Amino acid sequence: MEHDKLWTRAFVALMVVNFCGALAFYLIAVKITEFAVDTYDAAPSQAALTMTGFVIAALLTRLLFGGRIDSWGVKRSLLIGSAVSAAAMALYLLPLGFVPLMAVRVAHGFGFALTSGSA
16 A cells, blocks of 8 residues: 655645744734834734734635635645735835734735635
8 A cells, every 4th residue: 555645845835824924923912002002102902903914814715715716726825825925024014004904914914814714
């Protein structure tokens, strides 16, 4: 009886991509509300919206696009999600203001959901 290998190059690559995406999410999630308060003088309730925007965008993306990932192709969806996430993370470095930060968080939630849903 021949056994299929579990630890293939594609499997390891997907593990690394998912790990890096999840790590980035959790590292940013810890500090984003404090960042919004310190940098943009946001009220605590406004700062909490930065996390809420991400979560709602991720949830809606999974609901609306989850079924389309297979028709688009898993690789294409993974690349699009990774590119959107990387662009959103790069935008965190720019002093954009609170409202644009919310838009970046929503875009990051979209990219994260597409990436994690594809892998």
